[in-house]
Amino acid sequence: MSSYTLPKAFITTVVGSYPKFPEAQEAIEKRKRGLISEEEFRKICRSAIKKVVDDYITAGIDIISDGEQTREDMVVFFVERMKGYEIGDWVRIFDNVYFRKPIVVSKIEYAGPMIIEDWEYARSVSDGRPVKFIITGPYTILDWSFNLYYKDKRELIFDIARVLRREIEEAVRRGAKFVQIDEPALSTRPMREEAELLKEALEIMLKGLDCKKIVHICFGRIERILPYILDYPVDQFDLEFKNSNFRLLPYLKEYSYNKELGYGVVDVHSLKVETVEEIKDAVYRLLKLDIIGPEKIYLDPDCGLKRLPREIALEKLKNIVKAAKELRREYGYES
Amino acid sequence: MMMRIFVLGAYPRSAKTRKAIRDLDEGKISIEEARLAILEDTAYICGIQVGAGLSYVQDPAVEHHDMFRPFVESWRGVYADGLLRFFDNNFFYRIPVFVEEPDVQRCVISQRVRLLKKLVHYYPVKISVPGPVTFTFLSKTELDRSELAVSISRAYVLDSELGDAIPDILQLDEPFLTDPDASPYHVSILEECVRELKRRFSRIIISMYYGVPKEDVFKKVLELPVEAVIISLVEYPDRAFSLLKSTRPELSRVCLGVIDARDIKVEDYEQVRKLVEKAMEVTGSKEIYGLTTSCGFELIPLKYAIEKTQILGRYGLRIAQELVR
Numbered sequence A: 001m002s003s004y005t006l007p008k009a010f011i012t013t014v015v016g017s018y019p020k021f022p023e024a025q026e027a028i029e030k031r032k033r034g035l036i037s038e039e040e041f042r043k044i045c046r047s048a049i050k051k052v053v054d055d056y057i058t059a060g061i062d063i064i065s066d067g068e069q070t071r072e073d074m075v076v077f078f079v080e081r082m083k084g085y086e087i088g089d090w091v092r093i094f095d096n097v098y099f100r101k102p103i104v105v106s107k108i109e110y111a112g113p114m115i116i117e118d119w120e121y122a123r124s125v126s127d128g129r130p131v132k133f134i135i136t137g138p139y140t141i142l143d144w145s146f147n148l149y150y151k152d153k154r155e156l157i158f159d160i161a162r163v164l165r166r167e168i169e170e171a172v173r174r175g176a177k178f179v180q181i182d183e184p185a186l187s188t189r190p191m192r193e194e195a196e197l198l199k200e201a202l203e204i205m206l207k208g209l210d211c212k213k214i215v216h217i218c219f220g221r222i223e224r225i226l227p228y229i230l231d232y233p234v235d236q237f238d239l240e241f242k243n244s245n246f247r248l249l250p251y252l253k254e255y256s257y258n259k260e261l262g263y264g265v266v267d268v269h270s271l272k273v274e275t276v277e278e279i280k281d282a283v284y285r286l287l288k289l290d291i292i293g294p295e296k297i298y299l300d301p302d303c304g305l306k307r308l309p310r311e312i313a314l315e316k317l318k319n320i321v322k323a324a325k326e327l328r329r330e331y332g333y334e335s
Numbered sequence B: 001m002m003m004r005i006f007v008l009g010a011y012p013r014s015a016k017t018r019k020a021i022r023d024l025d026e027g028k029i030s031i032e033e034a035r036l037a038i039l040e041d042t043a044y045i046c047g048i049q050v051g052a053g054l055s056y057v058q059d060p061a062v063e064h065h066d067m068f069r070p071f072v073e074s075w076r077g078v079y080a081d082g083l084l085r086f087f088d089n090n091f092f093y094r095i096p097v098f099v100e101e102p103d104v105q106r107c108v109i110s111q112r113v114r115l116l117k118k119l120v121h122y123y124p125v126k127i128s129v130p131g132p133v134t135f136t137f138l139s140k141t142e143l144d145r146s147e148l149a150v151s152i153s154r155a156y157v158l159d160s161e162l163g164d165a166i167p168d169i170l171q172l173d174e175p176f177l178t179d180p181d182a183s184p185y186h187v188s189i190l191e192e193c194v195r196e197l198k199r200r201f202s203r204i205i206i207s208m209y210y211g212v213p214k215e216d217v218f219k220k221v222l223e224l225p226v227e228a229v230i231i232s233l234v235e236y237p238d239r240a241f242s243l244l245k246s247t248r249p250e251l252s253r254v255c256l257g258v259i260d261a262r263d264i265k266v267e268d269y270e271q272v273r274k275l276v277e278k279a280m281e282v283t284g285s286k287e288i289y290g291l292t293t294s295c296g297f298e299l300i301p302l303k304y305a306i307e308k309t310q311i312l313g314r315y316g317l318r319i320a321q322e323l324v325r
């Protein structure tokens, strides 16, 4: 594995998911119908992961991901691989589209590695670029499933956190430098008590681990949740900005934000590819607030890219990289 | 007056109906075949409500993709756009986009009333519609929002006049009023809407769910000339009880959500009875308008919705005997 030197400022990264390659989609279906084993499933998905990594390298992204090619859904994937869950009946997501909402039926326990293998494989083909270890957080897993076992929601979330910790610990032991916890459900309930519950869970998951710790939150009322999360035991928040027209920026100033920031500069719900100038303008706006410097700013999309056509996802990433390069020159980090 | 017992909102689809709608979308079956599956669900769910001894039959609305869609598809001046998360749910609605004031092309409310009356002819029928404030503030528009809310109310009136049918109860679903951004200003818009609606609908109730409204909002909603106001006690009981304690409403005008319609865990009787007892205690009320669910049942599987409908009926009758004057 060759080594890769990260730039000093405006590091580029991704939130996680990438458009699904057909072989991965097909393998997910086949596995669900019991036509292939978990082992065969992972093997088939490798070619999809390789293509994702190649796209990231082509675009020039610094910290990449495995593209979440094996994950049919950000909650179901994990709970199917833990003890304590049963896959439930169909519940609507939108229109006539349904998902099988998982049910907690016994104590949640670790059953074995969930995403280590995908992450390891991505690392083996990443040409030395760091691969972020990205895992769905305990609040979102709790919120997007039913519970018939635990009397107390706190006990449940802490047990989920303990399971996730084992997975993260293993990744860190194998050399993961960047660990990201995805918590899209948190911003749907922007209340102090919910934020504090997740804080306790994060302490269980991340305490004492030697890696860069990141929490990703997107859409919903991020500005309302922000004051309650600033003391989370993490190094970086990765947040959506572009889709909500950078509404969040003044709040960073208001709450004296000073952690690293994963700055969402392209909209994953829009087919329009943001220009390099637009991305740079977004960065100027952030820098003008004078709260964090270029070394603390990571440029990335608002959220996972899975809903975009591949060509558009790739173009968006290329422009992020171009903007980052120009910005580094402008601010004297590269000649 | 007897305490009323009813379900707050819509029901989920059966597996058969989900498949029928999918097959219809793929052109595999005719619209008549799909309608038959929907009608079977509707009749079945109405029968369950009647069998549970509920005071009104709530429109199961199984064919509607989200609460706005039947109106968006039946009015000129508005269309359904991209998906957006619906409050704190892992469920997404299509954002209505109003380019002009709504113009009723097809009746929704009166059609629903006619259908339900055919199915349960002697039973009172409740239709819930998106409250005009929630409808307006969850939509995209360049129009003045307070004017739009009033014109949505007029569209409901016109629908009922054109189709010549009125539900026994019209329920305005206003989950937006539990949002931290909601204020008395929004209630003042609703006040004007209610005035419009009263021209046609004599019995109106307002439901606020997914959260607990702020005190100033709740107080102002209580002043509206409506029959009752629904709040949920199950999701945030501490907040709900402190609201009841500080505002001390007369519960004869408040309907309490006591069965969690977003969770599959089935409540036991004592748990529900305690909620009602506590609500009566903190408000000093002897009467209660009614008991209901915390919200609609759309986001749990049908079998649980049926079970919870039945326990609502059973517990409600027992509570009426044991607690309420």
Ligand SMILES: [Zn+2]
Pocket: A015, A184, A216, A217, A218, A302, A303, A304
């Ligand atoms: Zn996201």
